Amino acid sequence: MIKRSIGILSLSLLAMVSRADEKIDEAYQAFLQSQGEASWINAAANHPLANTANRPIPPIESFSSDPAKQALGFELFHDARLSRSGTVSCSSCHTGMMGGADGSRVSVGVGGLLGTRNSPTVFNSAFNFRQFWDGRAFDLDSQALGPITNPVEMGHDLEVVLQNLATIPHYAEQFASIYPDGLTAANLGNAIAQHSRDMTRSDSRFNEHLSTGAVTLSEQELRGWERFNDVGCASCHNGINLGGNSYQKMGNVGPLSNTAMIASLDEGLFARTGREQDRQVFKVPSLNNVALTAPYFHDGSVSSLEEAVRQMGQVSGGRKLSNADVEDIVSFLGSLSSEAFAGMSSRMGNMGGMRQQMRQRMQQMHHGEQQGQQMNHGQHHDASTDQTRQMRRH
Ligand code: HEC
Ligand code: HEC
Incomplete structure (x- = not known):
C-alpha cells in the first residue's frame, strides 16, 4: 500500500513536470483576492495537495463567496x-x-x-x-x-x-x-x-468514502479503484478532479486506434503554442461525473465509458486491459457520480429521447x-x- 502510494506520488510529480511552462498570472490572482475569493480555487494546481493521488472534493461551504x-x-x-x-x-x-x-x-x-x-x-x-x-x-x-x-x-x-x-x-x-x-x-x-x-x-459515493468514510464502496468498485491505480490511470487522473491538473499527450504510450480522432486532427495545445511537442496534447479531463457525460474525449468520438477506458488503457497505459479490468474500472468510475445527478438521470430512463425533448423545450x-x-x-x-x-x- 505504502509502496503503491509512493509510486503514484512520483508519477503525479511527473505529470506536474510535463505541464506546459505557463506562469500563474499574479495580477489576476491579486484581482481575485481583492474580490474576496479563495485563490486556490482558481489555480488549483498551486495548492500543495491538489496533485496527490486521491484528494477529497472540498465542500462548497468552504469557499468564501458573495x-x-x-x-x-x-x-x-x-x-x-x-x-x-x-x-x-x-x-x-x-x-x-x-x-x-x-x-x-x-x-x-x-x-x-x-x-x-x-x-x-x-x-x-x-x-x-x-x-x-x-x-x-x-x-x-x-x-x-x-x-x-x-x-x-x-x-x-x-x-x-x-x-x-x-x-x-x-x-x-x-x-x-x-x-x-x-x-x-x-x-x-x-x-x-x-x-x-x-x-x-461533493456528493459522490467515492468522495463520501474518501472524506468521511460514511459510504463503503462495493467490492467491485474497490477492485476497480485498485486497478485504476495499478495500471497507471492515476498518474494522470489524480488530485481533486482525478484530472484537470496537467496537460498530456493523447497517445503518449500506444498509437491511437481511434480513426475518428485521427481523422478530425485536433491539434490541441499545439494550436496555441506552436510547439511541436504540444501536438495532440490536451488537458487531462476531470473524471468526476464521467459516467454521466457520454460521449467521451475532446471530439466526443467514443460513445461508451467501457470503450473510453479500453482506449485509455491502450494509448496511455500501453496495455490491453482485460474485460474484467474494464468492468471493474467502469464500476469504480460510476462511484464518482454526484448522487443528485445520478438519481435524476436514472429517473429519466430513456436518455436519448429525453435529451431531444429537453433541447426542444429549452429552445422554445x-x-x-x-x-x-x-x-x-x-x-x-x-x-x-x-x-x-x-x-x-x-
Ligand atoms: C454551444 C455550446 C456551449 C455553450 C453555449 C457554452 N459552452 Fe461551455 N463549453 C462547451 C464546449 C464545447 C467546451 C469545450 C471547448 C474547448 O475546450 O475548446 C466548453 C467548455 C467550458 C468550460 C471548461 C470546462 C473544462 O473542463 O475545461 C466551462 C467552465 C464552460 N464551458 C462554461 C460555460 C459558460 C459559463 C458558458 C456561458 C457563458 C458556456 N460554457 C457556454 C460548450 C458550450
Ligand atoms: C498519460 C496520461 C493519461 C493516462 C495514464 C490516462 N489518461 Fe485518461 N485521459 C488523458 C487525456 C489527455 C484525456 C483526454 C484525451 C482526449 O480527449 O483527446 C483522457 C481522457 C479520459 C477519459 C474521457 C473523459 C471525458 O470526459 O471525455 C476517460 C474515461 C479516461 N481518460 C479514463 C482513463 C483510465 C481508466 C485510464 C487508465 C486505464 C486513463 N484514463 C489513463 C490522459 C491520461
Missing part, C-alpha cells in the same frame, strides 16, 4: 440573451441532468452550428488548473467570456452584450450595486464564474423570452440545476 454575485451569475448562466440569436445560454450545453455537459458528440450553438469539441462538465471545473480542452483560459472568469463571442457557440459581440445588459434595468442595478465599477466585461465574466464555482458537487423557452421582460430564468431554463441547487441548500 451570495449576490452568485445569484447574478446564476441568472446570467441561464440567460439566452447573451447569445446573438437569443436562443442559446450556457445551460444549453451544460445542464445538470447531463452531468453538466450536453450529451452531444460536439456542441450545437447559435443557428444550429456545430462546434468541433465535446462539452466538458462544468461541475467541479473550479478545481481545474486551466479551462477548456487545450487549457486556453487561465481560470473561470476569463473562460466565461469565451463562449459568448465564440462564433459557433453564442456568436455574439461582447460590446453589444454589455450594451444590451445595460438596458435591462434588473441587470444594470445588480451590476451597479455589486461591483464598484459596475457593468464591465471583467465583471460579467466574474459574475458568471461565480455560478460556475457554485456548481461544485429561449424564443419566448426575447422581449426583455423581468428576469427569473433559473426555474424555467434548467430545472435540473435548479433542482440540485434546492437539494443542496436544504
